[in-house]
Amino acid sequence: MSATIMSGKLLADEMTNEMQNDVNKLKEKGITPGLVVLLVGEDPASQTYVKNKEKRALALGFHSLIKRYPADITEEELLNEVKQYNEDPLFHGILVQLPLPKHIDSDKIVNAIDSVKDVDGFHPVNMGKLFIGKPDKIPCTPYGIMKMLERYKVEIEGKTAVVIGRSNIVGKPIAQLLMMKNATVTMAHSKTKDLAALARTADILVVAIGKGHFVTKEFIKPGAAVIDVGMNRDENGKLIGDVKSDEVAEVAGYLTPVPKGVGPMTITMLLYQTIESANKLAALLED
Ligand code: GUN
Numbered sequence: 001m002s003a004t005i006m007s008g009k010l011l012a013d014e015m016t017n018e019m020q021n022d023v024n025k026l027k028e029k030g031i032t033p034g035l036v037v038l039l040v041g042e043d044p045a046s047q048t049y050v051k052n053k054e055k056r057a058l059a060l061g062f063h064s065l066i067k068r069y070p071a072d073i074t075e076e077e078l079l080n081e082v083k084q085y086n087e088d089p090l091f092h093g094i095l096v097q098l099p100l101p102k103h104i105d106s107d108k109i110v111n112a113i114d115s116v117k118d119v120d121g122f123h124p125v126n127m128g129k130l131f132i133g134k135p136d137k138i139p140c141t142p143y144g145i146m147k148m149l150e151r152y153k154v155e156i157e158g159k160t161a162v163v164i165g166r167s168n169i170v171g172k173p174i175a176q177l178l179m180m181k182n183a184t185v186t187m188a189h190s191k192t193k194d195l196a197a198l199a200r201t202a203d204i205l206v207v208a209i210g211k212g213h214f215v216t217k218e219f220i221k222p223g224a225a226v227i228d229v230g231m232n233r234d235e236n237g238k239l240i241g242d243v244k245s246d247e248v249a250e251v252a253g254y255l256t257p258v259p260k261g262v263g264p265m266t267i268t269m270l271l272y273q274t275i276e277s278a279n280k281l282a283a284l285l286e287d
Contacts, residue, residue: 001222003252006152008144012264015147015272016060022275023061026282033278034063034091035119035271038081040104041071046097053095056267062274063090075104079112086114092281093119093274116280119273122169131176137273142174144265145206145227146181152254154204154225156181162199164188164215164242165208170229174206195219213244223253229262 057064115125121137161183165171199219212232230242241258
C-alpha cells in the first residue's frame, strides 16, 4: 500500500484562485486588503518566511508592507508601532514575526495587536474564542491542516486522533479543531510514555515536534492520515519533516509531504484571514 500524498501546494493554488475573486470584488468596492508584517532583527529563517508571505500577498494584489526594525528596538517602541498599525485603516491584518529578541516580551506585543487585525490568530481573545468553540481568527497552520483534511475527504467524526506536540500555535489549536469535528483526541509530548504505541492508535496523526525524521513506520496505524508539520534541516541543509516519509508512506493511507505540504497552506490561511478582515470592514461600510 502507498499513501495518498496530500498536496498543500495544490490546495494552496486552488484556494488562491478563489481568493483572487474575493480580492477583485473588494477592490471594486474601493478596498485593497492590507497586510503589514513587523520584522525585528536579521534572523535568516524569519527573513525567508517574511519574503514568501510578501510575494504571495503581492501576487494576490494586496497592499503589503514589511516593516523592519533593528534588533535593539525597545519593547515600548515596538508596542507603539503595533498601536499605530491598529489605527491605520490601510491594514486589515497585522503580523509580528516570531521569535522576537529576548529583551522583548512576545506575549505583551501579541496582546497589543487589535484582535480584529490578528490574522495569525495568536491573540488571547482569538485563542479564547477558539477554545470555547466559537472561533474567529484561527492560528494559520492548524487552520490549513483542517482545510487539507477536508479537501482530501479524511473522515474525522468518531475517529481517534493523536497530536504529538503541545505548542500554542500548532498542537493545542489543532487538537481543539479536531475535537470540534468530533474526533477523540489525545495530546502527546516529550514526556509521553511509549509514544509509538500511542501513535499507532491514531486514525489521524499530527506530528509537530521539530525533530527531523522522528516518526517511523512503527508509529503508524495502517491506513492512518499522517500530517507532518515539521520543518527541519538535515546535515546537508535539506528541508525535512518530522516524519520519515519514505517508510511511513508504505503504511499510512494519507501523508502530507515536506516541502509542499502544510507550509504553503499556512501562508494561504494568513492571506485568507486578511481578506476576511477586509470583507468585515466592507460589510460595516455598507451598513
Ligand atoms: N514564525 C514562524 N512561523 C510564524 C507564524 O506563522 N507567524 C508568526 N507571527 N511568526 C512565525
